[in-house]
Amino acid sequence: MAPTGSADLVIVANRLPVDRVYEEDGTPGWRRSPGGLVSALEPVLRSNGGAWIGWPGGTEEGLEPFTEDGLKLIPVALSAEEIENFYEGFSNGTLWPLYHDLVAKPEFHRPWWEAYVEVNQRFAAAAAEVAAEGATVWVQDYQLQLVPQLLRDLRPDLRIGFYLHIPFPPTELFQQLPWRRQILEGLLGADLIGFQLAGGAANFVRLVRQRVGHRTLRDTIDLPDGRRVRASNFPISIDASGFEELARSESVERRAADIRSALGDPETVFLGIDRLDYTKGIHARLRAFGELVSDGKLDVGQVVFVQVATPSRERVEQYRLLRDEIDRLVGRLNGDLGRIGKPAISYMHSSFPREEMAALYRAADVMVVTPYRDGMNLVAKEYVACRYDDDGALVLSEFAGAADELRQAWLVNPYDLNGMKTALLAASEAEPRERTRRMRAMRKQVMENDVAHWAASFLTELSETPRHT
Numbered sequence: 001m002a003p004t005g006s007a008d009l010v011i012v013a014n015r016l017p018v019d020r021v022y023e024e025d026g027t028p029g030w031r032r033s034p035g036g037l038v039s040a041l042e043p044v045l046r047s048n049g050g051a052w053i054g055w056p057g058g059t060e061e062g063l064e065p066f067t068e069d070g071l072k073l074i075p076v077a078l079s080a081e082e083i084e085n086f087y088e089g090f091s092n093g094t095l096w097p098l099y100h101d102l103v104a105k106p107e108f109h110r111p112w113w114e115a116y117v118e119v120n121q122r123f124a125a126a127a128a129e130v131a132a133e134g135a136t137v138w139v140q141d142y143q144l145q146l147v148p149q150l151l152r153d154l155r156p157d158l159r160i161g162f163y164l165h166i167p168f169p170p171t172e173l174f175q176q177l178p179w180r181r182q183i184l185e186g187l188l189g190a191d192l193i194g195f196q197l198a199g200g201a202a203n204f205v206r207l208v209r210q211r212v213g214h215r216t217l218r219d220t221i222d223l224p225d226g227r228r229v230r231a232s233n234f235p236i237s238i239d240a241s242g243f244e245e246l247a248r249s250e251s252v253e254r255r256a257a258d259i260r261s262a263l264g265d266p267e268t269v270f271l272g273i274d275r276l277d278y279t280k281g282i283h284a285r286l287r288a289f290g291e292l293v294s295d296g297k298l299d300v301g302q303v304v305f306v307q308v309a310t311p312s313r314e315r316v317e318q319y320r321l322l323r324d325e326i327d328r329l330v331g332r333l334n335g336d337l338g339r340i341g342k343p344a345i346s347y348m349h350s351s352f353p354r355e356e357m358a359a360l361y362r363a364a365d366v367m368v369v370t371p372y373r374d375g376m377n378l379v380a381k382e383y384v385a386c387r388y389d390d391d392g393a394l395v396l397s398e399f400a401g402a403a404d405e406l407r408q409a410w411l412v413n414p415y416d417l418n419g420m421k422t423a424l425l426a427a428s429e430a431e432p433r434e435r436t437r438r439m440r441a442m443r444k445q446v447m448e449n450d451v452a453h454w455a456a457s458f459l460t461e462l463s464e465t466p467r468h469t
């Protein structure tokens, strides 16, 4: 057994919660990258003498563990070749499309898999080194599915949890993966495996029964060595009161009004905010909106669609193609439908600070979230959290995990263009009372089930799993 470290709670995630920044004189430093996961886990990490292991981005080597704002951070270095094979390749070119219903075609390449194994080993070794005797280690997401078992081999004394942020696919799709058995066995190293939805957990349990041959009963799996693994759903959420507070601030309110006036004070502002990803259904929603305008159902003098697409995975071929495709569609729609000073679509390929996001949510009458498949979709929840006046309408894909909880949204099938057109129109024309009724119910759901609640339920359940050493 490896010598033990001192952290009682260890988070292992692909990325560290900080980005590398350089001062004007070239001195390197770190800047916190805000995110729901960090804010949810920060209080627990601090009170537990916790540590966070992750890749800092880039290829800088020899970075030592450091403390940032009281948080112990442990960088795991990746070489340029590993970024290509492990991150862009196996994680985002194989697993991402495979786990999202094959929205794009997954590629299977042996060198990508080899890099995935190697990098997972490095993360597992880092966790084994820093975790105290009997500590809890919580591994995050699809890039690190082998870490639970690799870590258990090194440190059988640990309590290990795993959480998958993206959907877990049905048997028929998962079976395509040449390394399916290794992935299942990697995950089974955990004591508790968390999924966004009950369906993902059920897919996993069924696969383990069929492919690995272990005995299963509902959400539990009995391993031959006597260990019992649980697989259940823990729908992730956001820092709901943090978003509401931001939305209520005077500066955000002012900025929201400025945004509307910069758009020419239209009657209805439609809004989409997504990472530029082919799973998010950006193309389909803009087409639906464009058709409503060309059908004469919506008037560009009165309405505008604001689409923010945050740059993402720009070195992956499919993402470059997608960017060109969206550029072309926006250009065509604005060319065909826009008038002077009144584009049909106001499109931005950039990212914004959280305050600007909140102002956009405040400025939007209809939020349009139409992924073909999405683990949860936090944008939908953030919009709801910002609508403290119970106004605003949400159009939401049935295939986003969030649709399980946000039942009062205008739910759509993003493959059904006519259905989407009907929903966009209905949401924009709904009576204020109807919008309020729906928004109030959704707000209750989001405000009561925030990310702190998510983290606490997972960690509590993990702490109740039996010890085996």
Ligand code: GDG
Pocket (backbone or CB within 6 Å): 036, 165, 166, 236, 273, 274, 275, 310, 350, 351, 352, 353, 354, 357, 374, 375, 376, 377, 378, 379, 380, 382
């Ligand atoms: C994965 C799963 C699951 C976006 N643009 C900006 C910005 N964002 C923030 C949003 C939101 C987050 O990024 C995006 O989260 P989503 O859930 O919408 O989507 P993914 O990035 O695909 O996340 C997803 C999630 O993990 C959590 O488990 O819900 O299903 O795919 O918080 O606000 N934030 C800022 N500027 C931007 O320009 N500040």
